[in-house]
Amino acid sequence: MPQPIFSRRVMLIAAGAAFGASAVGWDLFSPGLSATAAGTYLRPCGSVPISSSWQGHKNRNPPSGEPGTDYAVITGTQIRAAANGVIVDRKDSTTTATGRYLALRTDDGNYIRYLHLQSSTVPLGARVARGQVIAYSGASGFGSESGYGPHVHVSLWIGGTPLQLGFTNSVDFENYAQPEDPVPIHQSSTYSWNAIVPVGVWTRVPVAADLYWLAHSSATVKETGDLTIYFTASGVTRGFQVRVVAETLNASGGVTNVAPQPALEIHGTIATTRNSPTYGDYSLPYSLSGPIRLFAEVRALNGGLRIQQVTVKKNYWVS
Structure with missing residues (x-):
């Protein structure tokens, strides 16, 4: 083995x-x-296909307003925290392109958003552990439960929030994800x-x-x-x-x-x-x-x- x-x-x-x-x-x-150092992050739903990469989001015309990685999962799939940290933002409506989302400030100072959720399981301000179920995947966005095909979108910013660094200045989450145990x-x-x-x-x-x-x-x-x-x-x-x-x-x-x-x-x-x-x-x-x-x-x-x-x-x- x-x-x-x-x-x-x-x-x-x-x-x-x-x-x-x-x-x-x-x-x-x-x-x-x-540990919560970058390079050790847990993928949100385990080993599942990527339907659109971070670079694919960047290559769109026009480019994505929030480049991230789309993981192809059915609605209602458990989403697990990438690292230890605190939930610092939560949106529970389907409005705008993001739909419902959670934002996690990891203990190493980085910032992760999970978009298009069906629902969240942790409140704003909650401390969460790596691997803890924090949400369920969906397809929410643009005022609908089916604004997209079912998936979970993960965006990552190093050392700051998207408001500090700019929403388009995310980095490729896959470069910081740990291979599955x-x-x-x-x-x-x-x-x-x-x-x-x-x-x-x-x-x-x-x-x-x-x-x-x-x-x-x-x-x-x-x-x-x-x-x-x-x-x-x-x-x-x-x-x-x-x-x-x-x-x-x-x-x-x-x-x-x-x-x-x-x-x-x-x-x-x-x-x-x-x-x-x-x-x-x-x-x-x-x-x-x-x-x-x-x-x-x-x-x-x-x-x-x-x-x-x-x-x-x-x-x-x-x-």
């Missing part, structure tokens, strides 16, 4: 690497961190741990009876993916902390290096009794190369805290 090309920043762990804080830093390993392997497990967690002591989290490993790689097999650990706890007043630890192994399976990742703190649910359940989750993208394995640890911040259930879900690729 070919190694996937990722469109997000991933946690890179290499056998034999130095794992000190000075070597990797907090930012790279922060739970849930995603192969379909990942999905894995899910739930374990009823039902254990009291010691205060102030990092305790390894089982994902099944006597099993602790979240992911692993070898000298010949790499693994890259995303994992999320869901916790159900009781007796939570102050809260508890969660972290993932990477262990590098030698050829005999012995541990040669231990690299704890930054911890995430989960607080007790507000306005509940001590025995009411508290739910928390910890997410981490990762890429393992060499003999490495990952496991999770928890540390209670108050006495009497019990982790009742642990669920692990991950999507991953091996190569």
Whole structure:
């Protein structure tokens, strides 16, 4: 299987690497961190035909007033955010050539518009994540639901809005779109741990009876993916902390290096009794190369805290 090309920043762990804080830093390993640099944008509807390219829009006579890429999809197709960012403009009428649209200001400072929508699913000002469904495709424009053939038009401006840079000064979105990842392997497990967690002591989290490993790689097999650990706890007043630890192994399976990742703190649910359940989750993208394995640890911040259930879900690729 070919190694996937990722469109997000991933946690890179290499056998034999130095794992000190000075070597990797907090930012790279922060739970849930995603990259939004240009060149990593997600196409709105996956791998679908392009009915009109950005250059095709430029070559029209007269040229398009807002050059972009037209993706040929049926009405009602899910449209996903190209990157993390904020919805900064939304139009819900079919008037003008754009029809309904959404505008996304990505975290890297760029600006993307999705035109001719059937409907939007996120409000103005909403923060959205890369891959989140934000709209459904349509054919709206010129005061009609069928001002065009069904498609989604995507326009991109680098470093500014179309009002700042000019509507005709968009760039080719396809030059900034990441090739599609192969379909990942999905894995899910739930374990009823039902254990009291010691205060102030990092305790390894089982994902099944006597099993602790979240992911692993070898000298010949790499693994890259995303994992999320869901916790159900009781007796939570102050809260508890969660972290993932990477262990590098030698050829005999012995541990040669231990690299704890930054911890995430989960607080007790507000306005509940001590025995009411508290739910928390910890997410981490990762890429393992060499003999490495990952496991999770928890540390209670108050006495009497019990982790009742642990669920692990991950999507991953091996190569």
